[in-house]
Amino acid sequence: MPTNNMTRLDPNSQAASRGLSDLSIRNLFIIPTIAFLIIFNIFPLLYSLGYSFTDFRASTNAPAKFVGLQNYRDLLNDPFIWKNFSITAKYVLISVTGQVVVGFGLAMLLNRTIPAKGLITTLLLLPMMLSMAVVGLFWKLLYDPNFGIINYFLGLGKFEWLADPDMALWAIAIVDIWMWSPFVMLLSLAGLSAVPKHLYEAAEIDRAGNIYTFFRITLPLVAPILMIAIIFRTMEAFKTFDLAYVLSSQPTTELIAIRLYKMAFQEWQTGMSSAFAYIVLIMVVAITNIYVKYLNKVKAR
Amino acid sequence: MKHKISGMLAGAALSALMATSAAAEDLVIFWAEWDPANFLQELVNEYEEETGISVTVETTPWADFQTKAFTEFNARGSAYDMIVGDSQWLGAASEGGHYVDLTDFFKEHNLGEVMAPATVKYYAEYPGNSGKYWAIPAEGDAVGWSYRKDWFEDPAEMEAFKAKYGYDLAPPKTWAELTDIAEFFHRPDEDRYGIAIYTDNSYDAMVMGVENAIFSYGAELGNFETYEVDGYVNSDKAVAALENYKKLYSYTPPGWAKTFFVENNQAITEGLVAMSMNYFAFFPALLNEATNPHAANTGFFANPAGPDGDQFAALGGQGISVVKYSENQDMAMDFLEWFIKDETQKRWAELGGYTASAAVLESEEFRKATPYNEAFYQTMFKVKDFWAVPEFAELLTSANQRLYPFIVGDEGTAKETLDALAADWEATFKKYGRGQ
Numbered sequence: 001m002p003t004n005n006m007t008r009l010d011p012n013s014q015a016a017s018r019g020l021s022d023l024s025i026r027n028l029f030i031i032p033t034i035a036f037l038i039i040f041n042i043f044p045l046l047y048s049l050g051y052s053f054t055d056f057r058a059s060t061n062a063p064a065k066f067v068g069l070q071n072y073r074d075l076l077n078d079p080f081i082w083k084n085f086s087i088t089a090k091y092v093l094i095s096v097t098g099q100v101v102v103g104f105g106l107a108m109l110l111n112r113t114i115p116a117k118g119l120i121t122t123l124l125l126l127p128m129m130l131s132m133a134v135v136g137l138f139w140k141l142l143y144d145p146n147f148g149i150i151n152y153f154l155g156l157g158k159f160e161w162l163a164d165p166d167m168a169l170w171a172i173a174i175v176d177i178w179m180w181s182p183f184v185m186l187l188s189l190a191g192l193s194a195v196p197k198h199l200y201e202a203a204e205i206d207r208a209g210n211i212y213t214f215f216r217i218t219l220p221l222v223a224p225i226l227m228i229a230i231i232f233r234t235m236e237a238f239k240t241f242d243l244a245y246v247l248s249s250q251p252t253t254e255l256i257a258i259r260l261y262k263m264a265f266q267e268w269q270t271g272m273s274s275a276f277a278y279i280v281l282i283m284v285v286a287i288t289n290i291y292v293k294y295l296n297k298v299k300a301r
Numbered sequence: 302m303k304h305k306i307s308g309m310l311a312g313a314a315l316s317a318l319m320a321t322s323a324a325a326e327d328l329v330i331f332w333a334e335w336d337p338a339n340f341l342q343e344l345v346n347e348y349e350e351e352t353g354i355s356v357t358v359e360t361t362p363w364a365d366f367q368t369k370a371f372t373e374f375n376a377r378g379s380a381y382d383m384i385v386g387d388s389q390w391l392g393a394a395s396e397g398g399h400y401v402d403l404t405d406f407f408k409e410h411n412l413g414e415v416m417a418p419a420t421v422k423y424y425a426e427y428p429g430n431s432g433k434y435w436a437i438p439a440e441g442d443a444v445g446w447s448y449r450k451d452w453f454e455d456p457a458e459m460e461a462f463k464a465k466y467g468y469d470l471a472p473p474k475t476w477a478e479l480t481d482i483a484e485f486f487h488r489p490d491e492d493r494y495g496i497a498i499y500t501d502n503s504y505d506a507m508v509m510g511v512e513n514a515i516f517s518y519g520a521e522l523g524n525f526e527t528y529e530v531d532g533y534v535n536s537d538k539a540v541a542a543l544e545n546y547k548k549l550y551s552y553t554p555p556g557w558a559k560t561f562f563v564e565n566n567q568a569i570t571e572g573l574v575a576m577s578m579n580y581f582a583f584f585p586a587l588l589n590e591a592t593n594p595h596a597a598n599t600g601f602f603a604n605p606a607g608p609d610g611d612q613f614a615a616l617g618g619q620g621i622s623v624v625k626y627s628e629n630q631d632m633a634m635d636f637l638e639w640f641i642k643d644e645t646q647k648r649w650a651e652l653g654g655y656t657a658s659a660a661v662l663e664s665e666e667f668r669k670a671t672p673y674n675e676a677f678y679q680t681m682f683k684v685k686d687f688w689a690v691p692e693f694a695e696l697l698t699s700a701n702q703r704l705y706p707f708i709v710g711d712e713g714t715a716k717e718t719l720d721a722l723a724a725d726w727e728a729t730f731k732k733y734g735r736g737q
Binding site: 057058059060061062080144145146158160162163164165248249250251252262263265266267268269 | 691
């Protein structure tokens with residue numbers, strides 16, 4: 001039997017006296033959201049799906065011609081697009097791994113009683129509060145081979161961080177790690193402080209070593225929240241645009257978001273770029289699903 | 302209900318407010334953010350003094366100039382009445398119906414002869430040789446070179462150069478000399494480098510740089526009428542030109558892998574290089590003591606000739622077009638009538654704009670006005686440009702994808718690079734049904 005979950009409005013309440021029924025209050029809250037979602041998300045999503053099967057170009061007056069799956073075929077056969085995908089995969093791997101290692105490490109260091117802990121935590125969070133473009137511009141100066149402070153301190157001479165095709169992607173990932181490790185740290189810290197102290201006491205009584213305690217107690221208990229951090233960071237890293245766009249224009253750093261931007265707004269291949277966006281969307285959804293499945297498994301343990 | 306009405310009233314008041322603020326500007330010209338746009342603002346201020354019609358030059362950084370302009374066009378927006386658009390846009394903007402056809406205006410004022418021929422061909426006409434005009438040549442521009450006079454005129458350097466290469470050290474007349482001089486001054490341990498060239502692979506930066514070599518070597522990008530590219534862009538001459546460009550890259554300062562006009566002027570102001578490639582439009586800053594400590598020692602020369610004596614330069618610069626969606630088209634046409642007058646063009650040149658008016662260009666007064674005007678005058682009669690077809694951006698993307706890994710990343714050979722580029726361009730032209 002279906003139950004009505006809605007709480008009845010108290011007939012003596014102010015809202016009731018103004019003549020607003022339960023239904024109108026519900027609508028008042030829901031309709032704007034639904035309308036917003038439909039106008040700005042669902043409608044463009046479906047509209048661009050339609051475009052992805054045409055040769056439409058927003059820059060001309062020529063009518064869009066239906067080309068079937070041609071755009072998808074062309075894109076998936078383009079070796080440069082595959083290169084963009086493998087670059088993006090490499091970037092996601094480097095930057096998310098780096099963020100988890102650094103972020104979790106920082107959280108472990110902070111998860112104890114130390115003086116000025118609050119201040120240190122706040123200072124560590126600063127990078128994450130800056131704008132991506134500003135961070136990109138700062139690091140471009142830091143990396144500069146002629147006057148950059150990084151080469152100066154590391155004694156690397158004129159090492160070309162951003163001009164070297166093999167190094168550039170790492171250089172961008174390092175900036176991303178610097179910027180977003182605090183985010184992983186923050187979530188990990190929340191997870192760590194939730195681990196019951198009595199488990200550690202029990203481990204100590206059993207004379208379990210530090211490494212054993214870490215892998216058998218700390219990590220499994222923090223894993224669910226760490227997974228959430230990883231999902232967020234993977235999705236963000238997958239669509240990185242600004243940082244890479246500002247820092248370097250190497251073909252070895254052309255992430256899919258950059259290629260997509262160029263295709264859509266410099267070349268005005270609207271149909272083709274809609275198809276591209278759909279391919280990216282499907283990939284992001286697939287990857288997120290794998291993570292969520294894994295997260296559920298971790299939680300179930 | 303009362304709330305609804307007051308909300309609507311507030312909205313109406315707000316839109317009325319916005320409408321009045323828009324009406325305060327009579328004409329809006331859209332251009333990229335650079336010195337010539339400031340000079341144009343000064344020029345149009347004089348138009349306001351004469352006619353009472355205010356003109357605003359609105360600008361945006363170069364990197365998103367194309368994107369912003371076409372976003373406005375595609376939305377059929379009336380924010381801009383006129384636009385000083387890049388020469389490559391002609392195809393996309395005319396076929397897209399975004400520009401007003403200026404053919405009649407052109408004929409009425411005989412602009413084909415009033416303006417320098419190359420500027421008419423590249424800034425105004427589309428398709429090539431069709432006799433249809435979409436813009437008035439406004440800012441003439443091409444790639445030239447600046448160099449360090451004091452390094453070139455140092456007796457010790459001159460002697461060492463002569464001993465090594467067997468001829469006198471002077472501004473290069475050929476690409477071979479250019480390469481020798483770059484090699485000669487390239488001394489990384491002294492923090493001095495040979496040359497600064499364009500290497501930024503976004504939009505048209507690096508492609509314009511490579512074009513200087515390709516055109517002067519006597520090669521072409523393709524046949525602009527039949528859209529054939531095989532045998533043009535991958536000809537032996539083009540291959541040799543690309544190899545030369547790559548060789549120049551080895552004489553650039555460290556980190557020279559994403560460079561365009563800003564970096565190339567910096568190379569001179571920071572005292573890094575002996576010679577630097579740049580658009581003439583950026584040379585005024587090099588003569589300004591406030592922006593260039595080496596201003597007194599900076600000289601200029603035109604793009605040198607190739608091995609067979611061909612001498613061309615990549616075209617920059619823009620024409621001014623009337624936007625089809627403007628609500629002030631008549632006012633814009635009146636403005637253009639004023640803009641093409643000889644005295645306006647002369648004033649434009651005095652303010653720092655690079656006029657395309659043949660009479661002003663040829664005048665002794667103009668050619669003597671600055672140390673680079675003579676080189677500019679010579680260059681403007683031997684310029685060539687990139688494709689102006691609507692899909693030019695796709696052609697640029699392929700060029701960047703192929704050229705950059707070879708020049709900067711040292712991948713493959715020049716022949717392989719240009720063969721692959723020719724195949725890409727052929728595929729693009731085929732896709733749009735050109736030349737069949």
